[in-house]
Amino acid sequence: FGLMTYDPAYTNTASCRSAITYIDGDKGILEYRGYPIEQLAEQATFLEVAYLLIFGELPTKDELDEWTHAITTHTFVHENVKSFVEGFRYDAHPMGMLQASVAALSTFYPEAKKIDDEQVRYEQIVRLIAKVPTLAAFAYRHAKGMPYVYPDNDLNYAENFLGMLFKIAELKYDADPRIAKALDVLLILHADHEQNCSTSAVRSVGSSQVDPYSAVAAGVGALYGPLHGGANQSVLEMLQRIESVENVPGFIDGVKNGNERLMGFGHRVYKNFDPRAKIIKKAVDDVFEATGTTNPLLDVAQELERIALEDDYFVKRKLYPNVDFYSGLIYEALGLPVEMFTVLFAIGRTPGWVAQWLEMVDDKEQKIARPRQIYTGARGRDYVPLDQRG
Numbered sequence: 001f002g003l004m005t006y007d008p009a010y011t012n013t014a015s016c017r018s019a020i021t022y023i024d025g026d027k028g029i030l031e032y033r034g035y036p037i038e039q040l041a042e043q044a045t046f047l048e049v050a051y052l053l054i055f056g057e058l059p060t061k062d063e064l065d066e067w068t069h070a071i072t073t074h075t076f077v078h079e080n081v082k083s084f085v086e087g088f089r090y091d092a093h094p095m096g097m098l099q100a101s102v103a104a105l106s107t108f109y110p111e112a113k114k115i116d117d118e119q120v121r122y123e124q125i126v127r128l129i130a131k132v133p134t135l136a137a138f139a140y141r142h143a144k145g146m147p148y149v150y151p152d153n154d155l156n157y158a159e160n161f162l163g164m165l166f167k168i169a170e171l172k173y174d175a176d177p178r179i180a181k182a183l184d185v186l187l188i189l190h191a192d193h194e195q196n197c198s199t200s201a202v203r204s205v206g207s208s209q210v211d212p213y214s215a216v217a218a219g220v221g222a223l224y225g226p227l228h229g230g231a232n233q234s235v236l237e238m239l240q241r242i243e244s245v246e247n248v249p250g251f252i253d254g255v256k257n258g259n260e261r262l263m264g265f266g267h268r269v270y271k272n273f274d275p276r277a278k279i280i281k282k283a284v285d286d287v288f289e290a291t292g293t294t295n296p297l298l299d300v301a302q303e304l305e306r307i308a309l310e311d312d313y314f315v316k317r318k319l320y321p322n323v324d325f326y327s328g329l330i331y332e333a334l335g336l337p338v339e340m341f342t343v344l345f346a347i348g349r350t351p352g353w354v355a356q357w358l359e360m361v362d363d364k365e366q367k368i369a370r371p372r373q374i375y376t377g378a379r380g381r382d383y384v385p386l387d388q389r390g
């Protein structure tokens with residue numbers, strides 16, 4: 001096989017050069033375009049961070065106003081998209097619906113194929129960031145059997161999404177600003193994470209020069225999986241199964257015996273605390289205070305974390321809580337059903353996907369993604385007619 005290297009799951013292969021997101025997994029550092037995630041989560045807004053990821057610099061006031069205006073005025077989807085969403089079964093998973101409806105957008109904007117045209121690229125980027133929450137909210141309302149709520153362009157990004165989810169008929173829906181802020185922070189934390197499974201899927205599919213909707217739909221599909229974005233749903237289901245603090249040691253023993261994984265723990269790159277998990281853990285308290293709720297599953301999560309961080313099995317393997325460990329508890333406090341958790345991740349990740357797609361399209365070194373293989377099968381066999389096979 002000459003100089004070919006075997007690297008299943010690409011644990012040691014850089015597939016691209018990128019100037020978007022920096023991670024130091026040993027030190028637990030995450031930066032978007034050089035800015036620490038902690039500062040962005042505390043001081044920036046999601047749309048500001050989206051601009052930063054895509055264009056490389058923090059926007060000036062005028063640039064941010066223009067960008068926000070562009071996103072806000074592209075939130076509506078074609079009426080036929082609504083009919084498309086209506087075609088799904090009542091119990092369809094919203095991630096499946098989101099993946100299909102994002103892919104369907106390519107048929108509504110056929111000009112998106114012209115990926116060499118800078119203006120066309122910009123328009124599709126705006127549309128994707130603007131319309132993904134609308135599609136996500138339609139999926140939610142479909143599952144609930146409730147009429148769809150059209151976007152309200154007077155609201156900010158997070159408030160508009162909450163309104164599209166929860167508004168009832170003509171009743172006015174006022175999002176609690178603390179909840180909207182918590183959601184905005186969560187979206188920032190999920191906005192990019194360099195060459196993770198879904199981003200690699202976007203880059204890989206996009207490298208065929210297909211339109212960005214088709215590429216991003218591939219990212220949504222990858223994110224759906226329980227080892228990736230789907231972990232936030234799996235964490236909550238795991239906590240519900242464990243049920244109480246007394247059951248935690250028995251559950252941990254099961255994990256150590258290889259019966260199942262401790263969901264929300266471990267990361268391919270972080271061999272230390274995931275900095276996003278630290279920020280989310282703090283946000284959990286703010287959300288519970290704003291909603292005036294408590295959740296006994298928070299105690300279960302904290303006990304799991306306490307035991308795991310002291311246990312040899314987890315210490316030796318450098319397994320720490322990741323971004324998904326506490327995010328589900330916040331989403332639940334926001335009143336979202338578990339099936340929507342991964343959808344929230346997808347909304348947050350959309351700017352990252354499009355920023356990475358744009359960087360790839362602009363990169364003259366990038367060719368179509370086409371890994372090689374080490375062939376292990378038979379060779380040179382002669383065809384045996386059906387009636388002679390025994």
Ligand code: CMC
Pocket residue numbers: 196226227228229230231255260261262263264265266267268269317319322323324
């Ligand atoms: N629980 C128990 N054992 C684990 C876990 C876990 N969550 N994660 C890894 N291990 C063990 C694994 O069994 C292996 O042990 P051994 O060396 O004895 O075979 C060792 O740790 C290394 O695991 P790996 O599967 O080779 O590590 P990876 O880098 O391929 O996987 C991971 C990373 C995130 C897929 C994995 O840690 C995992 O499955 N975690 C649970 C799912 C999860 O929380 N995913 C969210 C990831 S963060 C954000 C996102 O992408 O959504």
